[in-house]
Amino acid sequence: MKDSTRLRGLYAITDSKLLAEGRLLPYVEAALKGGARLLQYRDKSSDEARRLREADALQELCARHGAQLIINDDAELAARLGVGLHLGQEDGSLAAARALLGRQAIIGATCHAQLPLAEQAARDGASYVAFGRFFQSQTKPGAPSADPELLREARTRIGLPIVAIGGITPETAPSLIAAGVQMIAVVHALFAADSPAEVEHRARAFSQLFNTP
Ligand SMILES: Cc1ncc(COP(=O)(O)OP(=O)(O)O)c(N)n1
Numbered sequence: 020m021k022d023s024t025r026l027r028g029l030y031a032i033t034d035s036k037l038l039a040e041g042r043l044l045p046y047v048e049a050a051l052k053g054g055a056r057l058l059q060y061r062d063k064s065s066d067e068a069r070r071l072r073e074a075d076a077l078q079e080l081c082a083r084h085g086a087q088l089i090i091n092d093d094a095e096l097a098a099r100l101g102v103g104l105h106l107g108q109e110d111g112s113l114a115a116a117r118a119l120l121g122r123q124a125i126i127g128a129t130c131h132a133q134l135p136l137a138e139q140a141a142r143d144g145a146s147y148v149a150f151g152r153f154f155q156s157q158t159k160p161g162a163p164s165a166d167p168e169l170l171r172e173a174r175t176r177i178g179l180p181i182v183a184i185g186g187i188t189p190e191t192a193p194s195l196i197a198a199g200v201q202m203i204a205v206v207h208a209l210f211a212a213d214s215p216a217e218v219e220h221r222a223r224a225f226s227q228l229f230n231t232p
């Protein structure tokens with residue numbers, strides 16, 4: 020499948036606090052049932068065995084629902100599972116990750132609000148570039164802020180799918196989609212929910228925003 024078709028829609032990102040105590044798999048499955056196309060496993064712990072176990076289970080869920088698994092920060096784990104990777108500016112060389120994971124792997128890069136970072140990521144072999152944070156984020160309040168105006172220029176200068184992230188809700192997502200982003204990456208507005216049914220409902224609301232022409 021071409022990147023342009025698989026890299027579009029809701030991009031769900033896990034959170035170890037919101038998805039603790041047995042919620043990881045049922046909540047992620049609900050997000051996938053609600054239409055999430057990409058799932059990022061974002062776990063900042065150093066418990067290698069648990070990370071491998073959880074990523075393995077998420078890979079199986081993603082395969083069942085036709086979604087793509089992306090590992091945050093950890094190129095070795097992505098290589099071990101043969102899945103995608105998301106790297107920030109402090110997370111190591113994107114070009115080296117591309118060499119490790121191969122041409123087909125989805126590799127994303129955080130570019131904050133800086134088009135030159137996105138242009139460099141494109142040269143280094145990124146599959147998508149991520150800009151943010153566009154709104155107040157409960158998950159990462161200290162992330163540098165970005166103005167949605169940036170997206171219009173990004174669309175003309177960067178020939179890769181664009182992800183928007185940071186405090187995005189079903190109410191704020193439409194303006195970003197109208198500005199040309201292909202994916203909306205969400206943690207809190209998706210997973211801070213009381214039940215899997217609520218997560219599925221929220222995922223569906225985000226996903227439907229991509230159905231309109
Ligand atoms: C889709 C997406 N965009 C941006 C980020 C942030 O990555 P990074 O700057 O490396 O910060 P951490 O997520 O590692 O705290 C992301 N994870 N996903």
Ligand SMILES: Cc1nc(C(=O)O)sc1CCOP(=O)(O)O
Nearest residue numbers: 151152156158162185186206207
């Ligand atoms: C992990 C992350 N990176 C960001 C960036 O701007 O680079 S914002 C963010 C958190 C996204 O979670 P929420 O949808 O809860 O705001």
Ligand SMILES: [Mg+2]
Nearest residue numbers: 092106107110
């Ligand atoms: Mg990172």
